[in-house]
Amino acid sequence: MIIPVRFEGNAPGVRNQGGNLSKNKEKLSVRALPKDLPDYI
Numbered sequence: 001m002i003i004p005v006r007f008e009g010n011a012p013g014v015r016n017q018g019g020n021l022s023k024n025k026e027k028l029s030v031r032a033l034p035k036d037l038p039d040y041i
Contacts (some may be wrong), residue, residue, distance in 0.1 A: 002027045006040040 013019035033034050
């Protein structure tokens with residue numbers, strides 16, 4: 001199953017030290033029972 005990745009908030013290194021956050025993945029492949037799958041990670 002493919003689950004979308006959701007980024008929330010700001011990483012401390014970006015917020016406090018002017019760093020960059022690279023978001024390379026928008027979806028992840030996961031294995032679990034259907035009842036245990038989240039809507040997003």
